[in-house]
Amino acid sequence: MLADLDAQIAAVEARIAKLLPDTPFAVLLTVPGWGAIRAANYGAAVGDLDRWLGARQLYRASGLSPAQYESAGKRRDGGISREGSVQLRRALIDLGIGLWHADPAARRYGRQLRARGKKGGVIGCAMANRANKIAYALVRDQSSYDSDRWA
Numbered sequence: 737m738l739a740d741l742d743a744q745i746a747a748v749e750a751r752i753a754k755l756l757p758d759t760p761f762a763v764l765l766t767v768p769g770w771g772a773i774r775a776a777n778y779g780a781a782v783g784d785l786d787r788w789l790g791a792r793q794l795y796r797a798s799g800l801s802p803a804q805y806e807s808a809g810k811r812r813d814g815g816i817s818r819e820g821s822v823q824l825r826r827a828l829i830d831l832g833i834g835l836w837h838a839d840p841a842a843r844r845y846g847r848q849l850r851a852r853g854k855k856g857g858v859i860g861c862a863m864a865n866r867a868n869k870i871a872y873a874l875v876r877d878q879s880s881y882d883s884d885r886w887a
Contacts, residue, residue, distance in 0.1 A: 752776045760785065764871055766880040769838025774830050778871055781824040791872035798825040798868075800861050825864075831871060832863030841887040842866060 753772040756762050761779035764770050788794045795801060799820020835842035842863065849859045870886055873879075 749773060760875050760878065763874045763878055763880060767870065769834030770831060774834050777827040778831060781821060781827040785875050791869045794872055795828070795865055795868045797821055798828050800825055800828065800864055828864040828868050829860060831867035832860060835867050836863055839883065841883060
């Protein structure tokens with residue numbers, strides 16, 4: 737059964753890799769660490785890019801933006817809301833992981849955050865935010881990834 741499942745997964749991944757070049761999200765394949773599955777997950781979660789005003793709105797829709805609660809004179813900042821698109825949140829986190837593993841500039845950024853005392857979850861959200869900005873700009877402009885621009 738496991739071998740059959742692996743064969744089905746491989747067939748689906750091959751089909752996605754074949755379909756992706758016909759979409760606006762094909763430019764995401766130029767980013768180190770982002771393959772067809774990561775790009776397709778992002779594309780499926782985002783849908784039509786024209787419905788988003790910018791990368792900030794897209795990131796906010798993922799639910800990864802810190803929520804602010806202000807009531808009765810008490811303030812607690814920095815918690816992640818549980819609202820937002822789960823599919824989009826997972827896609828952005830996955831893109832962030834891909835950047836962390838394959839892009840030296842992103843890895844350096846993550847290390848700087850760690851050196852400043854940030855916890856793993858905060859670093860993960862920061863990587864997802866960075867990945868979102870890159871992905872949004874590449875799809876919007878239909879341009880290839882330039883590591884110097886995003887360093």
